[in-house]
Amino acid sequence: MDLLLKGGRVYRSGSFENEDVVISDGVVIDVDKFPSSGHSSVVVDCSNKIIVPGLADVHVHFREPGFSYKETIYTGTMAAARGGYTAVCTMPNLDPAPVDKTTLDAQLDLIKSDGRVKVYPFGAITSDQSGRGRLSAMEEMAPYVAGFSDDGKGVQDEALMEEAMLKAKSLGKVISAHCEDESLLDGGYIHKGEYALKNGHRGICSESEWKQVERDIQLARKTGCAYHVCHVSTGESVELIRAAKKDGVDITCETAPHYLILCDEDLQEDGRFKMNPPLRSREDRQALIEGIQDGTVDMIATDHAPHSAAEKAGGLSGSAFGVVGLETAFPMLYRYLVAEEVISPEKLIELMAVRPRQRFGIRGSEIGAGVSADLAVFDINSRQTVRPSEFCTKGRSTPFEGMESQGKCVLTISEGNIVWNTLSF
Ligand SMILES: [Zn+2]
Known part of the structure; x- marks a missing residue:
């Protein structure tokens, strides 16, 4: 499945830019090289969201x-x-x-x-x-x-x-x-x-x-x-x-x-x-x-x-x-x-x-063309209370329980695979 992450603010070389990110077969590719017609891709609306390594x-x-x-x-x-x-x-x-x-x-x-x-x-x-x-x-x-x-x-x-x-x-x-x-x-x-x-x-x-x-x-x-x-x-x-x-x-x-x-x-x-x-x-x-x-x-x-x-x-x-x-x-x-x-x-x-x-010599510090997609999309306007009962970890103990937080991860792609997703596309 090809993904077009559209309308988000992308972190590149230390700053955020309005850009689309194209992921084809799990690899980030240059937007310019993406065939604009006759190609089936899933569009992911990333407006008001940030896309980060x-x-x-x-x-x-x-x-x-x-x-x-x-x-x-x-x-x-x-x-x-x-x-x-x-x-x-x-x-x-x-x-x-x-x-x-x-x-x-x-x-x-x-x-x-x-x-x-x-x-x-x-x-x-x-x-x-x-x-x-x-x-x-x-x-x-x-x-x-x-x-x-x-x-x-x-x-x-x-x-x-x-x-x-x-x-x-x-x-x-x-x-x-x-x-x-x-x-x-x-x-x-x-x-x-x-x-x-x-x-x-x-x-x-x-x-x-x-x-x-x-x-x-x-x-x-x-x-x-x-x-x-x-x-x-x-x-x-x-x-x-x-x-x-x-x-x-x-x-x-x-x-x-x-x-x-x-x-x-x-x-x-x-x-x-x-x-x-x-x-x-x-x-x-x-x-x-x-x-x-x-x-x-x-x-x-x-x-x-x-x-x-x-x-x-x-x-x-x-x-x-x-x-x-x-x-x-x-x-x-x-x-x-x-x-x-x-x-x-x-x-x-x-x-x-x-x-x-x-x-620690782990690649992926930049969202770059030609490498497998390792990135996360955050809805930075979303505010929520920390509720340990919602955690994926087996541990429930956090000093932040009950506190308000802001910014929610809505999509995580690791080595080209979607490993977390709360968006519908
Ligand atoms: Zn220690």
């Missing part, structure tokens, strides 16, 4: 193999499609964890059979994904992975991290680091700030994050490794990364929608407000916003981390860490950052589609 999320947890009661490759990629994503990178805290080619294959087989959008797994950094001990079989996994990460844990041993960076550099891969110094944790589970103090909760200090960012920057400088910081949540981390970039260190970072929209003043006694790193202070949130405005923060990833209802029913102290995010990221960021004029819509696409693809 498929969003790319470099930090998701799809739980398979090992924890399919929380999420599967199928439900995770359906959630991605519904959110406008056509590429995701999965974290390796699985069972078995991808630590060599054999264990990675278990995940790659599932991705091949069940994935609805492109899935690029991370391989583990350490041999048991614990952040300690010895390195995984990075070399044999390298051709098949987005990069290497021990997400869920920080690599505690400095010499081991240096070794990992040297290896990643030799393989041309990015190290994507969950930065957390375990010696500073002290049993905390929400931000060590006013809310924790007032309500008798154990806090996670900001230092546990930025101390390890600081250490890793020195190692990245020394080794020349392409280094990426996961889910930055503190103002101190933003400042360290800003300075490192000025210094020429090959460093990028992501933050997540909840750190940009909420802070610890929004906490409620409910597991849906619990994730790691935690919601930080109002000042931290402001520092992150300034970080995205000046380019210090390169991209927004969701850290989509579904759990069962029972696992999230233990309040702030007893619930598992992690919230879902793929289906709310764009509409929440559009509502609270773009509609509030904190950033432009072009900037949002750069943060959610362009920069993640560029950094």
